[in-house]
Amino acid sequence: MPTPSSTVYWSDLRTNPSLTILKKLDRLLRAAGMETLDLTDKYTAFKIHFGEPGNMAYIRPPYVAVVSALVRELGGKPFLTDANTLYSGRRHNAWDHLRSGFENGFSRDATGCDLIIADGLKGNDYVEMPVRGGIHCTTAKIGCAVAEADAVVSLNHFKGHELTGFGGALKNLGMGCASRAGKKFLHEVSHPVIDRNNCTGCGLCVKNCAHHAITLDAQRKAVIDHDLCTGCCQCVAVCQFSAARASEGSASRVCSERISEYTEAILNGKPHFHVNFVMNVSPNCDCWANNDAPVVADIGIFASLDPVALDQACVDAVNAAPAINGTALTDRNYGGTGEKFGHIHPDTDWSAGLDHAVRLGLGNRKYDLVKV
Template sequence: MTASKVYFTNMRTKPGRNMLDKLTALLKKAGMNTIHFDNKFTAVKIHFGEPGNLAYIRPNYAAVVIREIKKLGGKPFLTDANTLYHGRRANAVDHLQSAMENGFNRIAVGCDVIIADGLTGNDYIEIPIELKHCQTAKIGSAIAQADVFISMTHFKGHEMTGFGGALKNIGMGSGSVGGKMEMHSTSKPVIVEENCTSCGICIRNCAQHAISFNDNKKAAINYDLCVGCGQCVAVCQFDAARVIWDKSGDTVAEKIAEYAYAVCKDKPHFHISFVMNVSPDCDCWDLNDQAIVPDIGIFASFDPVALDRACVDMVNQAPMIYGSVLTDKDYEEGEHEDKFGHIHPDTHWKACLDHAESIGLGTQEYELVMVK
C-alpha cells in the first residue's frame, strides 16, 4: 500500500504567525478544502472533556476548523456521543452542560453542539460492515446521518488501549451507548440490586420486555429475552444497570477499528490530532495528570491509521518529562521502549492499527510533511 501523507506543524510561533494561524495553514496544506462541503451537514467529532480535566482540545482550535468549513459552504456542528459509564457526559442534558462549561458553545466556536446519540444514548443507526467482530455498528445518528465527517483528537495515553488517538476518538467516541457496550463486552448487563431505586425506567425502555420487578421490587433481567443492547445501562441514573467488562484489550481495540471503519465508510472524512498536553490517561477522567512529553504539535491527514502511527512515533521519539508518571514507573531515556506500553503494560496499542490496516481503513506507512 502506498504511504499516506501526514501533515505536521510544530509549536514554534512568531509575531503574525500564532498557533491558530498555523492550524489554518495546516488544514489548507493537508487538503481539507478539497472536500465538497457546500450545503453539507458536517459532523466535527471532538471530546468535550469531563469537567475537571483540563487537557482537552482548546475551543479556540475548534473555532478555526468550524470557520474554515463554513467558508467552504458547509453546515458544521460539534458532536460527541454519550458515555457508557456514569459521569457528567452520560446523557445529553449533562453532556451539553459539560461542553458549555468547557467553552464549546456557539459564541466561542461558531456552531452548535449536538449530542450524536440523543438524550440517553439510544438514538443510533446500525451501519452494516460485516467484519471480523461486528456485523453492524451502532453509530450515533447525528454522526451517521452527516454528509461529511471531521475528527479532532486530543492524542494522549489510555488505560485500556495504550493511547487514545484518532481511531479511538472516531470508533469508540461515535458509538451509541449500546455500541460502546458491544465494543467493551460480550456479556449481557447485570443489575446491582442495592443501587436499584425501583423507578422502573429500565423496564419501560427495554424493547425486549426482558426486565421486570422481582419479589424485592427490584429490577431483574430475564436473560432468555435479553439481547444485550445496553439500553438499560443507558437510561439508569442510579448505576444499578451495569456492564460486565470482560473483553480483552486486543479485542476491544479491533472492535474500535471496525466502528471507525463504519463511521468513515461511504463519506468524505478528514482527521486532525493535537499532540499536546499528552496526559497518561483518557480525558474521560475528571482530572489530568502531568504530561509525559513536551508539547509536539498538530497533525492532519485523510488517513486516520497513518495519523495515529505518526503521532505515536513522534511521542516515542520525544524526550520524557521528568516527574511525570514515566518517572514513577522507572522509565529511562535511551531504553527505546514504547512510552505508552511502559505506562500501561497490559495494553497493546498496535492491535488497533494492525486491524484497521487489515480492513482497509488506512495504512501505517506514512510520509511526514512539515508545514511551517
C-alpha cells in the same frame, strides 16, 4: 510491490507576531488537503471530546473555530458532536453533557457551530451501520447525528489510554461515536482485575463504578462482579495504587479491533479529515474529572486524510520525544528511550487497532511526514 504510504502533515507550536498558532492551524488544514473535500451543503460532524469538567486536557474552543471557519468557507454545515458515556460522570446523558460542553467554552459564539449530542438524551438514539470486512461485528451502533452526517472531521486530543494503549483519531471516532449499546459491545471483552496485594481498601473504585459492580469484602479488598461489570475500566483510571488493572491477554486487542470496525462503519462513503493535537499528552484518557501531568512536552498539531497514518505518526512522535521526569511514565521506571504507551499500560496492545484498520482499508501505517 511497494507498501502504500500516506502523507501526514504537522506543525510545531513555535509562533511569532505575524504567525499565531491559530494561523498555523489554518495553514496546516489547507496543506493537508481539507480544501479538496466536497463539503458543499454537507452536514459536517466535528467529532470532539468536550472534556469532563475538571479535566483540562481537552482541545480548546479557539482551535475548533478555525476548523469551523474553513468548513463553512467550503460550503459545509458544521456541528460539534459526541456520544454519551457508559461510565459515571457529567457526560452520561445529553442534558449534563451539553452543560459540560458549555462550561468548557464550546458555545456557538466561540466555535462557530452548535453542539448536538449524537445519541440523544439517554444514549439510546442510534443507527445500525454496516461494517465492511468486520470479524467482530457486521453492524455498528452509531449515534444518529454522526450516522446521518454527510461528512466527518475528527478533532482529537492525543494521549494514553487504559484499555487501548493510546487514544487518537480511531479511538475518538470508533468509541466516541458509539451509542451506549455500542460502547457496551466495545468494552464487554474487558474484565478488569484487582491485585489484592496492592489494594488498600480506599473504596474509590466502589464510589466511581456506575454499574455497582465493585464492593469491598471482609478484608476490605475490592472485588469485581463481572456479571455487572461493563468493562469501562473506570476503576483502572481512578485507582491510585495500581490495584485495578485492565484485563490481560486479548482484551485490549479485541477492543481495539472492534473500535476500528466501528470507525470503518462511520467513515465509509463519506468525506473525512482528521486532526490530532499532540499536547498535554496525559497517560490516561480524558474521560475522568482530572488529567495527570503530561509524559512528554507538547509536540504540535498533526493532520491527514488518513486516520491510521495520522495515529501512527503521533505514536512515533511521542516515542521519539524525551520523557518528562516526575510523571506516570517515569514512576514506572521508564528506561528513557523507546515505546511509551505500552510501558505506561503494559496490559494493552496499542498496535492491534492500527493493524486491523489497515486490513479494513481505513489507511496505512506507513507514512511520509511533511512539516508545514
